[in-house]
Amino acid sequence: MYQYTEFDRQFVQARAAQYRDQLTRNQAGTLADDDFRPLRLQNGWYVQRYAPMLRVAVPYGELNSAQLRVLAQVAAQYDTPERQVIAHAQRSQDQIGNGIAPQLVSNTGHFTTRQNVQFNWIPLAKSADVMDLLASVNLHGIQTSGNCIRNITSDERAGIAVDEVVDPRPYAEVLRQWSTLHPEFAYLPRKFKIAITGSVEDRAAIAWHDVGLRVLRNAAGEVGFQVLVGGGMGRTPVIASEIRAFLPWNQIINYLEAIVRVYNAWGRRDNLYKARIKILVKAEGQRYFDEVEAEYQRILAGGAQHTIPQTELDRVSACFVAPALDTVPQAVQAQAERALSAMVQAQPAFGRWLSQNVAAHKNPGLRAVTLSYKRLGQAPGDATADQLQTAAVLADRFSAGEVRVNHDQNLVLPWVRVDQLISLWQAATEAGVARANIHLLSDMIACPGGDYCALANARSLPIAAAITERYQDLDELFDLGEIDLHISGCINSCGHHHSGHIGILGVDKDGQEWYQVTLGGSDGSDLGGPARPGKVVGPSFAAAEVVDVIEAVLDVYKDQRDAGENFIDTLQRVGFDPFKSAANAARYATARAAA
Numbered sequence: 086m087y088q089y090t091e092f093d094r095q096f097v098q099a100r101a102a103q104y105r106d107q108l109t110r111n112q113a114g115t116l117a118d119d120d121f122r123p124l125r126l127q128n129g130w131y132v133q134r135y136a137p138m139l140r141v142a143v144p145y146g147e148l149n150s151a152q153l154r155v156l157a158q159v160a161a162q163y164d165t166p167e168r169q170v171i172a173h174a175q176r177s178q179d180q181i182g183n184g185i186a187p188q189l190v191s192n193t194g195h196f197t198t199r200q201n202v203q204f205n206w207i208p209l210a211k212s213a214d215v216m217d218l219l220a221s222v223n224l225h226g227i228q229t230s231g232n233c234i235r236n237i238t239s240d241e242r243a244g245i246a247v248d249e250v251v252d253p254r255p256y257a258e259v260l261r262q263w264s265t266l267h268p269e270f271a272y273l274p275r276k277f278k279i280a281i282t283g284s285v286e287d288r289a290a291i292a293w294h295d296v297g298l299r300v301l302r303n304a305a306g307e308v309g310f311q312v313l314v315g316g317g318m319g320r321t322p323v324i325a326s327e328i329r330a331f332l333p334w335n336q337i338i339n340y341l342e343a344i345v346r347v348y349n350a351w352g353r354r355d356n357l358y359k360a361r362i363k364i365l366v367k368a369e370g371q372r373y374f375d376e377v378e379a380e381y382q383r384i385l386a387g388g389a390q391h392t393i394p395q396t397e398l399d400r401v402s403a404c405f406v407a408p409a410l411d412t413v414p415q416a417v418q419a420q421a422e423r424a425l426s427a428m429v430q431a432q433p434a435f436g437r438w439l440s441q442n443v444a445a446h447k448n449p450g451l452r453a454v455t456l457s458y459k460r461l462g463q464a465p466g467d468a469t470a471d472q473l474q475t476a477a478v479l480a481d482r483f484s485a486g487e488v489r490v491n492h493d494q495n496l497v498l499p500w501v502r503v504d505q506l507i508s509l510w511q512a513a514t515e516a517g518v519a520r521a522n523i524h525l526l527s528d529m530i531a532c533p534g535g536d537y538c539a540l541a542n543a544r545s546l547p548i549a550a551a552i553t554e555r556y557q558d559l560d561e562l563f564d565l566g567e568i569d570l571h572i573s574g575c576i577n578s579c580g581h582h583h584s585g586h587i588g589i590l591g592v593d594k595d596g597q598e599w600y601q602v603t604l605g606g607s608d609g610s611d612l613g614g615p616a617r618p619g620k621v622v623g624p625s626f627a628a629a630e631v632v633d634v635i636e637a638v639l640d641v642y643k644d645q646r647d648a649g650e651n652f653i654d655t656l657q658r659v660g661f662d663p664f665k666s667a668a669n670a671a672r673y674a675t676a677r678a679a680a
Contacts, residue, residue: 086147086487087258088404089223100227101220104128105213112210127233129226130212134539136166137212139204140229141219143490145239145257145281146200150477150486152222156202157473160194163215164470166206189536194473196466198530198581199278200238200490201229205537227265232273234264234345238280240288241491242453244405245499247445251300251308253283255402256337259393262401263338270345274352275360277345278317287609290492292316292325292616293584295362296344300334308334314344314377315366318578322618323363328374334398338391343381347373408485408500413450421504428507435510437521437559443506446499452506454483454498455491456513457520457528461553464546465531465572466494475516483509492608494530495523520559524567524612526639527553530581534574534591535598541574543591543598543628548572551632565639566651567612583618584608586653587635592625599625602634604664605656613653620661622668630672637671638664 107124110116129140141156148156195203207215219225229236237257244252260279264270270277282289283300291297297313309331316325332340348362351369366373384390413421429436444453456479458472459465468476476496480488483505484498491497501509513519522528529552532538534545549572556562571585575592582588588603602622607613626634639652641664646655656664 086149086405087144087254088406090404094223097220097223097225097227100128100225101213101216104216108209108213123231125209125212126230127227128216129229130209131230132209132539133205133537134535134541135537136206137209138537139207139212139215139226140197141202141204141224141226142229142236143200143202143224144261145237145243145254146241146490147254148488148490149222150480150488152224153473153477153480153488155218155222155224156194157470157477159204159207159215159218160192160468160473161470163207163211164192164194164204166191167208190464190467192470193467194470195464195533196468196490196494196496197532198492198494198579199236200492201236202490203533205533230276231271232275232277233271234267234273234277234279237261237264238278238289238294238492240282240284241489241497242288242444242499243283244407245446245448245451245453246284246286246288247447248285249283249447250285250302251283252405253281253298253300254405255398256298256300256310256334257281258401258404259398260337260341263341263391270349273345273349274354275357275362277348277362279341286611287616288492290581290584290608290610290616292609293318293581294325296341297325298337301331303331310334310337310340312340312344315363316616317361317363318581318583318618319361320358320576321363321367322578322583323367324616324618325363326366328377335393335395338393339384340377340381342391343377343384347376347380351376408487410485410500410502413448413502413504417504418450421502421506424504425506434521435507437563438510438519439506441521441523441525442519443501450503452501452503454501454506454509454513455523456496456498456518457522458495458518459522459528459553460517460520461550461557464533465529465549468496472516472518475518479509479512479516479518482512493523493528495528522559522562524569525562526556526565526568526570527562529553529570529572530585531572532574532579534572534580538574538579540577541591542576542593543574543600545572545574545580545589545591548589548591548600548628548631552635555632555636565642568652569606569608569613570635571606581608582606584613584616585619586613586656587638588619589631594625598628600628600631601625602631602638602668604638604661605653607653612651614657622665624669626668626672633671634668637667641667 111121131138280289280291280294281298299311312329313325314328485500489497531549535541569586571582572589573580573582584606590601603619606619609616
C-alpha cells in the first residue's frame with residue numbers, strides 16, 4: 086500500500102493543529118459558529134440529527150493495521166454519547182410511531198460506499214483530540230465534506246486483481262495530491278466525486294460518479310484513460326457519458342482541470358437540486374463537451390499546464406510497496422490446494438466461505454478475502470471497536486498488515502497466502518466475521534438513514550434489520566444466489582438504492598416513513614451488467630409492508646428462473662410487470678392480515 090512521505094505526515098499534522106486552533110477560538114467565543122461551520126466541514130465534521138458526525142477519508146480504500154487500531158481507539162474512547170443524548174434520541178424516534186425499533190449504537194465505526202469511515206457520537210469539544218490521534222497514523226477528514234473534490238475511490242482489488250490492465254492506485258494518489266485543498270475548486274457548485282479503476286470488471290461503480298476513470302491500454306500498448314463525466318444518483322439518477330475514449334495518462338490532470346473548471350463556471354448555484362455536474366451535462370450535452378475540449382486546449386497552450394512527468398509517476402508508484410510475502414513456492418501452492426479440497430469435503434461451511442468470500446489474486450499463491458460484518462443485530466457497514474481491533478489482528482497475521490474498504494461496505498484482506506486460508510477461516514469464524522454471505526441478499530448496502538442523518542426522510546437500518554432477520558438461512562440465501570440489495574434513507578442516495586438489483590428508498594408522507602422499491606438497477610459490475618438505475622415498482626409501501634414486498638418479488642424470481650439463472654438475469658428476461666404485480670399484491674395481503 087501507499088507509504089506516506091515525511092511531507093504527507095507534516096501536512097496532515099499541520100492540518101490537525103490548524104483545526105485545534107479553530108475549535109479553541111470557537112469554544113472561547115472569538116470565532117462565531119457561522120464562521121466555524123465551513124472550517125469544521127472542511128475537516129469532515131458535520132452536526133447531524135442528534136450529535137456531531139466525523140467522516141474520515143480512506144483514499145482509494147487502503148488502510149493499514151496501525152490505522153485500524155486508531156479507528157478502534159476512536160470508536161472505544163470518543164464515540165460515546167452522553168446518556169441524555171441517547172435518551173433524547175430514543176424519545177424522538179419513539180414519537181414516529183411506526184412500530185420499528187430505533188437502531189442507535191455507539192462505540193462503532195461505519196464504513197461507507199465511498200470508502201470513508203464515519204463516527205456518529207463524538208462530542209465536538211473532543212474533536213481536536215480525535216484529529217490529533219488520526220494524524221498520528223496519517224488519517225484525516227480533509228475534503229470528506231463540502232463543495233470540493235471529495236475522497237477519490239477505487240477498486241478494492243487494485244494492484245492485485247486478475248482482470249487488471251493497469252494498477253490505478255498511483256494515478257489515484259497523483260490525483261489526490263493535486264485535488265487536496267485545490268484553491269480554484271474549493272467552492273464548487275456542489276460536491277464532486279471521482280472514481281477510478283484499472284480492471285475489466287467495474288468494482289468501483291465509475292459510471293455513477295461525477296467523473297469516472299478507467300485506466301487502459303490502446304492497441305499500441307500505451308496507457309491512458311477512458312473518461313466518463315456526469316454520472317450521479319440523488320433525485321435524478323444519471324449514468325455518466327463518455328467524453329474521452331482514450332486520453333494519454335500524463336494529460337489527466339489537465340483534462341480534469343478543464344472538466345471541473347467549466348463546471349465551476351457553468352454549474353448552477355441557485356438551485357441545490359440542480360447544482361451537480363450531471364444536470365449540467367444533461368442540459369448542455371455536446372456544448373459542454375465542446376467547451377471542455379476548448380478549455381483543455383487553452384490549458385495546454387497557456388503554459389499553466391500540469392502534464393505529469395514520468396519521473397513524478399515513478400516517484401508516486403515507488404511509494405506503493407508490495408509486501409515481502411508475495412512469493413509462495415509452487416510446491417507449497419499445490420500442497421495448499423490439496424488441503425483446501427480436503428477441508429471443503431470435511432467442512433461444507435468452509436466450502437461456502439471459499440466460494441463466496443475468497444477471490445483470485447494476480448499472484449497465484451495469494452488470495453483476497455472479504456470479512457463479513459453483516460449479520461443480525463449489526464447494521465450494514467458498522468464495525469465495533471472490538472471488531473476493528475480484531476480486523477487489525479487478522480490483517481497483521483494474514484494480510485501483511487493491510488485491509489481494503491470496498492464499495493459494498495466490507496473489509497477485504499488483500500494479501501492472504503493460499504496456505505493460510507484454513508487458518509484465516511478458523512480465526513475469522515472465532516471472531517464472527519466469516520459468514521459466507523458476500524454478494525448474497527444479506528450482504529446489503531445501507532446508509533445510516535434517519536437514525537442519525539438530519540437529511541433522511543426515513544430510517545434505513547430497521548428495514549435492513551427486518552430483511553436480514555427474514556433471510557437468515559444460508560441455504561436459502563445460496564439458493565437465491567447473488568443479489569445486490571441497496572437501501573437509502575432519502576433521495577440523496579447515500580445507500581446507492583438506484584444501482585441495486587433491488588433498491589429501497591425511504592420517503593416521507595405526512596410525517597410518516599414510507600418506502601419506494603426499485604428493481605433492475607446495476608452498479609456496472611459483471612453481475613448486474615452495464616450501469617443503470619432501477620425502475621420504480623409503484624406507490625410507496627409502509628414500513629411494515631417492505632419485507633413482504635421483497636419476499637413476493639423473490640418468490641416470482643424463484644418461480645420464473647431458469648436453471649442456474651440469477652435474479653437480475655431473470656428480471657431482464659421475464660420483464661418488470663410480474664414482479665410489480667407481486668409487490669403490489671403483497672401490500673394488500675399485508676394490509677388484510679393487519680386488519
